[in-house]
Amino acid sequence: MIVKRRKLFKKQESKSDYLPINRWPIDERPREKLIKYGCEYLSNSELLAIMLRTGISNNSHSRSALDLAKALLSKYKHLNELLDVSASELTKVKGIGRAKACQIIASLELGRRALSEKNGNNVRFRCSEEVANYYIPLLKSLKREQFRILLLNIKNKLIKEVLISMGSLSSSIVHPREVLKPAIQASASALIFIHNHPSGDPQPSMDDIEITRRLVKSCAIMGIEALDHIIVADSGYFSFKKKNMM
Helix, strand or coil, X not given: CHHHHHHHHHHHHHHHCCCCHHHCCHHHCHHHHHHHHCHHHCCHHHHHHHHHCCCEECCCCEECHHHHHHHHHHHCCCHXXXXXXXXXXXXXXXXXXXXXXXXXXXXXHHHHHHHHHHHHCCCXXXXXXXXXXXXXXXXXXXXXXXXXXXXXXXXXXXXEEEEEEECCCCCCCCCHHHHHHHHHHCCCCEEEEEEECCCCCCCCCHHHHHHHHHHHHHHHHHCCEEEEEEEEECCEEEECCCCCCC
8 A cells, every 4th residue: 555655646746747838937938038039049949839839738648838849859850851741740749739730830831931932032043053052951851852943033033932743753743834824923034943852862863854855845835944954962963954954
């Protein structure tokens, strides 16, 4: 009987160690710190905790929003890895349900789009190497292929970037119609195709070559100049233009 009481006491003691964020000292709470000092004073885990809003608390397990954020950043070492994670993958982290997974994905996508729009007002590409150097850090670590188009004005200034497809590329997925529609809507004078190879090897596949041929031909018909198709990977990049394949 004495042994049982000791076990019970230990369980109660460990449970009392958990404090939800709203019971922390005010200056240590992520939201209050953000309001008082600004985003730049918060760590990645604190910013992610604000996005998650709440932790979990039940009879068997308790975690604050900050604990959940640290668990996520422990699993996904770099923030850009979260950009390519599906909701079902996120829910494998204990305490992350479908609602929280959707919050994370939606918030990161909004941030990515905002950055793309902001960059569109400032970035001007003068050569393929500049495009590659800009996008290699953004795309090289993604786990799935992404095909994007960069819409440019007459001065080769970036109007905006558009994600066309995700997953292994094929001519049925990357259709000229899907590429030309946003280019026409944005009144783009030229565009650049860009995608990543998660394998680490930037050399084009036969599908890559065929897709490029079809897209260049379609752009020419519409009077939009296709400047290049760039493939980025861990080991570098491949430019169709530099290899005289366009």
